[in-house]
Amino acid sequence: MTPRLPGSHDARDLIVPQLSGAIEGTGDNVWIEVIQKMDEVYTDLVDSQTALEEQNARLEEAQDFIGSVLGAMTDVLVACDTDGRIQQVNPALEAIVGKRERTLIGRPIAELFQEKSQAVVTGFLQTLRSGEGIEQRDVSLAASDSQNALISTICTARRDHRGRLVGMVLVGRPVGELKRAYRDLDAAQAKLTRTQQQLFVSEKMAALGRLVAGVAHELNNPISFVFGNMYALKRYGSAITRYLTASDENKSPEEMKELRKDLKIDQVLRDIGPLVDGTLEGAERVRDIVQELRRFSSNQQEQPEEFNAVRLIHTAADWVIKAQRVKPEVLLDLPDTLEMTGRKGQLHQILVNLVQNAADVLDGRPDGQILLSGARQGEDIVIKVADNGTGISDAHRDKIFEPFFTTKPIGTGTGLGLYISYNMAAKQGGSLSVENRPAGGAEFILRIPADVRTES
Numbered sequence: 001m002t003p004r005l006p007g008s009h010d011a012r013d014l015i016v017p018q019l020s021g022a023i024e025g026t027g028d029n030v031w032i033e034v035i036q037k038m039d040e041v042y043t044d045l046v047d048s049q050t051a052l053e054e055q056n057a058r059l060e061e062a063q064d065f066i067g068s069v070l071g072a073m074t075d076v077l078v079a080c081d082t083d084g085r086i087q088q089v090n091p092a093l094e095a096i097v098g099k100r101e102r103t104l105i106g107r108p109i110a111e112l113f114q115e116k117s118q119a120v121v122t123g124f125l126q127t128l129r130s131g132e133g134i135e136q137r138d139v140s141l142a143a144s145d146s147q148n149a150l151i152s153t154i155c156t157a158r159r160d161h162r163g164r165l166v167g168m169v170l171v172g173r174p175v176g177e178l179k180r181a182y183r184d185l186d187a188a189q190a191k192l193t194r195t196q197q198q199l200f201v202s203e204k205m206a207a208l209g210r211l212v213a214g215v216a217h218e219l220n221n222p223i224s225f226v227f228g229n230m231y232a233l234k235r236y237g238s239a240i241t242r243y244l245t246a247s248d249e250n251k252s253p254e255e256m257k258e259l260r261k262d263l264k265i266d267q268v269l270r271d272i273g274p275l276v277d278g279t280l281e282g283a284e285r286v287r288d289i290v291q292e293l294r295r296f297s298s299n300q301q302e303q304p305e306e307f308n309a310v311r312l313i314h315t316a317a318d319w320v321i322k323a324q325r326v327k328p329e330v331l332l333d334l335p336d337t338l339e340m341t342g343r344k345g346q347l348h349q350i351l352v353n354l355v356q357n358a359a360d361v362l363d364g365r366p367d368g369q370i371l372l373s374g375a376r377q378g379e380d381i382v383i384k385v386a387d388n389g390t391g392i393s394d395a396h397r398d399k400i401f402e403p404f405f406t407t408k409p410i411g412t413g414t415g416l417g418l419y420i421s422y423n424m425a426a427k428q429g430g431s432l433s434v435e436n437r438p439a440g441g442a443e444f445i446l447r448i449p450a451d452v453r454t455e456s
């Protein structure tokens with residue numbers, strides 16, 4: 001059956017009775033043909049209407065889709081014609097300016113913006129008309145939501161199917177929030193830097209405090225030693241003076257003998273030598289401590305010179321070992337000579353520090369061993385100082401090269417040995433690292449360019 005248009009009659013109901021009355025005597029065949037033709041036309045009409053309805057539905061769907069996309073956008077969107085009259089805006093823009101789309105359509109686009117930005121926006125249109133591209137710009141909307149007024153915009157030309165300019169689309173991202181977040185971040189970072197500097201200063205003060213405490217303790221011993229000796233010498237001096245004065249007064253040998261006994265002159269003469277030696281030793285210790293301090297603060301540049309590193313390793317080890325109460329065994333794995341050009345004084349100091357640390361960890365042990373090896377590896381001289389001590393625990397591994405890190409009691413270590421050695425090695429283009437030996441104990445590996453003049 002032919003489908004009916006809604007509310008319509010069958011074509012034959014309308015036409016046939018009228019025509020049959022109007023054209024008398026026409027044959028039945030003709031009527032049948034006419035009716036068939038009309039049926040065809042009618043069917044086409046119905047088909048067209050169905051297609052139209054389908055297209056309408058698709059259009060509505062497309063519109064819904066575009067509407068939902070525009071609604072979902074957090075960026076603002078404005079479309080206008082070539083005269084700058086608003087044609088469409090999205091809900092994000094409506095929310096910021098506080099106006100509905102229907103009140104905006106047909107209004108000049110510039111009205112959406114604060115006065116200072118209006119010229120920029122109208123300028124966009126002119127630029128598009130002249131066929132140039134538009135850079136991203138920051139402009140301010142005349143917003144009821146002032147926090148989001150500032151937007152970073154991009155404008156593009158809108159063209160019809162023949163490519164003619166028909167308007168402009170402006171898309172903008174609210175950046176106020178972002179800028180504020182950046183400002184907050186900046187402020188937070190500045191605060192952090194200040195706090196860090198304060199921390200650094202207080203850390204430095206604490207470090208200085210530790211150093212002073214350590215140094216004061218170290219100085220205290222030899223100085224009280226020197227003081228005590230000097231008082232004794234003073235007493236001895238007056239005893240000797242009294243004795244010599246008496247000898248000038250023509251006293252009898254018996255009286256002189258008595259006086260010599262009373263003034264303990266023989267004991268004084270016996271003691272003077274060791275007292276002077278002890279005082280000298282104390283003074284030397286003070287001198288050494290001051291030199292140690294200097295090594296911490298000194299930045300004087302030493303000039304490179306040619307020398308044999310093997311000799312240097314020997315002297316560094318001798319210096320340290322001689323001062324040890326219980327001497328560890330020193331095993332050497334060295335070639336006859338290792339010629340190099342470098343800062344001899346600094347290298348010597350690094351070696352003394354490393355050997356001293358090894359000797360310290362082995363202190364008092366009868367089976368202590370220090371192994372010193374050296375070889376040329378390519379452009380470098382590699383010197384290893386190993387011991388059979390405790391090794392370095394994982395917890396300390398990252399800290400031992402830090403200034404003032406020490407596990408030694410106050411007065412015995414400042415915690416600067418490795419810190420200074422590490423920096424000296426690095427300054428010469430070399431490196432200082434540490435490993436624990438599989439058999440136990442630590443191994444410090446010093447790598448120094450064989451010729452520092454080729455460095456930097």
Ligand SMILES: Nc1ncnc2c1ncn2[C@@H]1O[C@H](COP(=O)(O)OP(=O)(O)OP(=O)(O)O)[C@@H](O)[C@H]1O
Pocket residue numbers: 353357358361387389390391392396400401405406407408412413414415416417418419442
């Ligand atoms: N060979 C080693 N074996 C085990 N631990 C070591 C060894 N060498 C260094 N350490 C550890 O590293 C710490 C830091 O050494 P560093 O030479 O910097 O300072 P220090 O020896 O304590 O004092 P200073 O050298 O200033 O007199 C030591 O206190 C010790 O704990």
Ligand SMILES: [Mg+2]
Pocket residue numbers: 353356357413416417418
């Ligand atoms: Mg040390």
